[in-house]
Amino acid sequence: MNQPIGGGSALAPPPPRSPRSSASGRNKMAAPVEFFCWAGGWGLPSVDPPCLAVLAYARFTGAPLKVHKVSSPWRSPSGTLPALKTPDEGVLSDPQQIITYLRKQRFNADYDLSARQGADTLAFVSLLQEKLLPVLIHTFWVDAKNYVELTRKWYAEAIPFPLNFxxxxxxxxxxxxxxxxxCGENCLENEEELEKELYREARECLTLLSQRLGQQKFFFGDSPASLDAVVFSHLAPLLKAKLPNAKIQQHLKSLPNLCNYCTSILSLYFPWDEGDPPPPVPKSASSDGSESEEEPHKRRNQVLSVLVGLLAMVGYALLTGIVSVQKQGPGTGGRRAIALDEEEEEEEEE
Known part of the structure; x- marks a missing residue:
């Protein structure tokens, strides 16, 4: 949920026809490129919609990604998630740019679409951005009960100390x-009215998606397209998260074809992924003495964590009075010294 996929530009029309995953496409991208994304939870391979969209698109097309599921954006080469580390275009962080890059490598989920279906893709992605994305932000990040009991709780437990603070x-x-x-700069001034409007539009959007999908397996037939990756990334977190305040989730669950759609994608394309962070693996050096590939920025993160931890402790000590800064008299030449309150320090140690 770092940067919802609807936040960027809409999906571009399909490029000139090329095999969805042809031999030439595979040769062009022989070595898997590294993809950094938020770890999984709630029964999903990733809790973050943009990360989920890229993961789904890669599975739909068979694009070879070396996936790093991490619990902090500081473990990404760009400092943000998602991030794709490419050999020729640097690091890509925008979900649409990542999907476009995969298309250039001839992993094109929209190869079989007609011009009309391409136009429908743009229209539905725009609909998701305008009607469903705002309610996702409100549900997970604005609603106080959901944020405290679900969203903040998950990230605080997943992100390492002291960054989780x-x-x-x-x-x-x-x-x-x-x-x-x-929604406008003043939209949060009347949250009750905002919530009412957002949920009304989101219910209409979900109902329209349900009608468009009908009894089909995917939105354009038996094969998934880029639209399916975007729709799945918006619906799956809403369906699978255990939301304390589940107003919009209840409406989604009243549409069985959309629920079955999400469940089918999970079982078909992520059958071995339980959606929870993997258990910790013992750290060991490789044969050449380099650090583990799963932690490409381990040393940087350790240094940053130590610095942040020290700053937090010093700040806490200053605020609570454990450490005070006093100015000495003329006999000391105006020099500043740190005085420790020994009694308080002993109490802290007990």
Missing amino acids: FLPGRMQKQQLERLQTV
Whole structure:
């Protein structure tokens, strides 16, 4: 949920026809490229919609990705999630740019679509951005009960100390700004009215998606397209998360074809992925003495964690009075010294 896929530009029309995953496409991308995404939870391979969209698109097309499921954006080469580390275009962080890159490598989920279906893709992606994305932000990041008991709780438990103290709050602030961009700067002044409007439009959007899908396996027949990756990334978290306040989730569950759609994609394309972070693996050096590939930025993260931890402890000590800064008299030449309150220090140690 770092940057919902609806936040960027709409999916571009399908490029000139090329095999969905042809031999030439596979040769062009012989070695898997590295993809960094949020770890899984709630029965999903990733809890973050943009990450989920890219994972689904890659599975639909068979694009070879070396996936790193991480619990902090600082473990990404770009400092954000998702991130695709490419050999020729650097690091891509926007979900649409990543999908476009995979298309250029001839992993094109929209190869078989007609011009009319391509237009429908653009229309439905725009609909999701305008009607469903805002309610997802509100449900997970604005609704106080959901945020405290589900969203913040998951990220605080997943993100390593001491980053878990401030990253969830910073992410929430980013999502609030995103919602204001979509709905207007003053939209949060009357949250009750905002919630009523968002949920009304989201219910209409879900009902329209249900009618469009009908009894089909995917939105354009028996094979998944890029639209399916985007729709799945929006619906699956809403369906699978154990939301304390589940208003919009209840409406989604009243549409059985959309529920079966999400369940089918999970079972077909992520059958071995339980959606939970993998158990910790013992750290060991490789034969050449380099660090594990699963932690390409381990040393940087350790240094940053130590620095943040030290700053947090010093700040806490100053705020609570354990450490105070005093100015000495003229006899010391105006030098500043740190005085420790020994009694308070002993109490802290007990």
